[in-house]
Structures are given as structure tokens and as C-alpha cells.
Amino acid sequence: MSFYKFVVGVLSFLSKILYRVEIIGEGNIPSEGNLIIIANHKHFLDPVFMLVAVKNRKIIPVAKQELFSVPILKFFMKKVGAIPVNRDNPSISTFRAVLSEIKSGSVLGIFPEGTRADTYDFLTPKSGTTMFSIKTKSDIVPMSIISTFKLFSKVKVVIGEPIDMSQYYNRKVDKSEYQGIVQECFDVVVKNYKDNMGGIIPERTE
Template identity: 65%
Template sequence: MSFYKFICSILSFLARILYRVEIVGAENIPDEGNIIVIANHKHFLDPVFMLIAIKNRRIIPVAKKELFDVFILKNILKKLEVIPIDRGNPSISTVKEIINQIKSGRILGIFPEGTRCMGNNFLPAKPGVAMFAIKTKADIVPMSIITNFKLFSKVKIVIGETIDMAEYKKRKVNKEEYAEISQKCFDVVVKNYFANMKGVIKE
């Protein structure tokens, strides 16, 4: 068993003890092809829930570079092949590494808002999602993580149907369009969030 699978199995075990996890739409993650999974971001545990929800593909771990300053985390992150990123100013080498990973068959899991947004509110999507999708000719899968994050509460992870990006693969896309395309895709995450929140969190 690889270190990645070992960590995933531990996280999945712990998550299911501490929360009542329900995964809806796992079949919507294609077994092959360039794919980017986008999700809302409200808690530091969101990457864990994304990780345990996707079992048929390996996710490209991307984390803010500050986490590599934490001694306990540093070696674990390196073993998981986590890519450090400066969220305010991503380097060209980091962007190229992520693009190469997507093209190699791994899934990019990303939170378009760029940072956490509490409650039932959402921040505008950053343009990076569209940029990565267009550069790698990837389609996008929306994931909505719905929970109040309290111990032993329900966590509902809704994986929506693939958003076909064929329209943008056939023509040249201006950089100015990136934010608009990213937001259009993230709107699906938000829509699925509100459509599935009943019985999980208060409106």
C-alpha cells in the first residue's frame, strides 16, 4: 500500500468515526481523462472530506506554503507529494507542476473561493480554476461539502455531474474570461449546496 492510500484510509476511518459521512454522486468522478474537482471551502477539514470522497483517482495535493513551516507536517506533506503554493502570488514553476500533474492523470482538487467563507455565504470564484481547466483541456466536477462541522454531526458530500468544458476547448479563451468561467462553474457548487442542505444545516 502506498503512503498516499495509507493516509487516505486513516483519514476515512477517523472521519467516519467523528462524523456521519454521506457521499452522493461518487459515480460522477470519471475513471480517466483530465479532471478538476471544485468545492466550497468553509473549514480546514474540507480537503480531508474531498480526499475521502474520491476513491477511484488520486488527487494532486496543493497546500499553502505556510504549512511547510510546521515541523510535524513538513515531512508528511512531502511524502504525500503536496505542492506548496503561494496563494497570493503563485509561481510559474508551481503552475507548471500542477498542469503536468493533471495531464499525468491525477485530479486537481481546488477551492475556487481561495480561502474559507463561513456560514451559508460564498466568495467569488478565482480565475485559476478556468485557467487550469483550459490549459489542460480538463472538464470540471462540482463538489458541495455540506455540514456544520460539529463533532458527530452529518457531513453530506454531493458530487455533481461533470461540467463539459468542450465549448472552451474549441476556441481561444481570453484571460479576461477566466473569472467569468470559474464563477459559472462554481455557481453549480452553490446550487447543489442549497439544494441538499435540508436536514444537514439550518438555512
């Protein structure tokens, strides 16, 4: 058994003990083909639920490079193959690492907001996701992770249908378009989150 499968197995076991996990749309993850999963980011456990929600593909998380300065996190992330990235200006070496992983059949897991947002809010997604998708010819799967993350509470992971990005593969896409493209994809994440938050996230009171 690979270390990746071992880690995901342990995380899946623990998550089912500590939370009531419901996964919707597992069939929306293609068993082959280049793919990037994008998800909202509300809690430090989001990467865990992304990993345990996808059973038919290996997920390689893309994490902000600052996390790799923490020894324990650095050890764990390197073991599962996480790729450090400068959120505002991805480097050539980052792109090469992403390309290599996708070519090997792995799926990139990205939180485009770059950092955690409050329960009821969403941050502007970083445009680097668009570059990764176009350069590697990867479709994008929107994933919404919905929970208060209190122990024994419900966690609903909604996996949307893949977003076909092929319209951008064979034409020159100006960098000025990147933000609009990733925002359009992330809007699906937000919509699925809001459509499924009833009974999980308490109504907002002003």
C-alpha cells in the same frame, strides 16, 4: 500500499468514527481523463472529506503556499503530493507541477475561494482554476461539502456531474473571461450546497 492510499484509508476510517458521512454522486468521477475537482471551503477538514469521497482516482490537493510554512502541515502535504500555489498569481513552476500531475493521471483538488468562508456565505472564486482547466484540457467536477463539522454530526459530500470545458480548448480565451468561467462552475457548487443543506445546516436567523 502507497503512502497516499495508506493516508486516505486512515482518514476514511477516522472520519466514519467521528462523523456521519454520506457521499452522493460517487459515479460522477470518471475513472480516466483529465479532471479538476472544485469545492466550497468552510472548514480546515474540507480537504480530508474531498480525499475520502473519491475512491477511484488519486487526488492532488492544491493548497495556498502559506500552509507550507507550517512544518507539520508541510510534511503531510508533501507526502500526499499537495502543490503550493500563490492564489492570486500562480507561477510557471506551479503550472508545470499541475500539468505533470494531471498527465500522470492524478486529479487536481482545488478550493477556488482560496480561504475559508462563513457557513452561510461563499467567497468569489479565484480565476486560476480556469487557467489550470484550459491549459491542461481538464473538465471540472463540482463538489459541495456540507456540515457544521461538530463531532458526530452529519457530513454530506455532493459530487455533481462533470462540467464539459472543451468549448474553451480550441479557441483563444482572454484572461478577462477567466473570472466569469470559474464563477459559472462554482455556482453549481453553491447550488448543490444550498439544495442539500436542509437538516444539516440550521436555518439562518437574522
